[in-house]
Amino acid sequence: MARYTDVQQAAADGFRFAYEPDASRYAVYRSGAEGREDLVGEAHFxxxxxxxxxxxxxxxxxxxxxxxxxxxxxxxxxxxxxxxGRRIAASCWFIDGYLAKHPEILEEIAAQSGREE
Incomplete structure (x- = not known):
């Protein structure tokens, strides 16, 4: 299976990333059989x-x-x-580890929300 480095590359292979505020999650779907989309992952908040x-x-x-x-x-x-515009907490071990491996994302988050970390 491919190794994806950006959302556009994943989208070309049938993945779709979505923000679903009513479910308090971000989801990833993969195109499935007969035109349906299968939920293959989520980040709940x-x-x-x-x-x-x-x-x-x-x-x-x-x-x-x-x-x-x-x-x-x-x-x-x-x-x-x-x-x-919010401070980030990560009680999920995966998100916590992602932030530890990618500290630059905290700068991107701060820049988006107009504040300094």
Whole structure:
């Protein structure tokens, strides 16, 4: 299976990343049989007031491990509208680890929200 480095590359292979505020999640879908889309991953969050977002659960189906889809989902969620203007908490071990491996994303988050970290 391919190793994905950006959302556009994944989209070319039938993946779609979505923000689903009513479900408090960011999701990734893969084009399936007969034109349907299958949910293959999600990054769930909880809003803690107006100033904090906690990413509390992230999962991608096992067959996609090692493809980069999890990392793309994490990045998509962290830079998404739910996190905009909020401090980030990560009680999910995957998001916490992603932030540790990619500290530059905190600068991108701060730049998006117009504040300095």
């Amino acid at each position: 909880s809003l803690r007031g107006s100033e904090l977002i906690d990413f509390d659960h992230t999962v991608v189906i096992p067959e996609l491990r090692g493809t980069g889809i999890s990392g793309l989902l994490a990045r998509f969620a962290l830079l998404g509208p739910a996190a905009s």
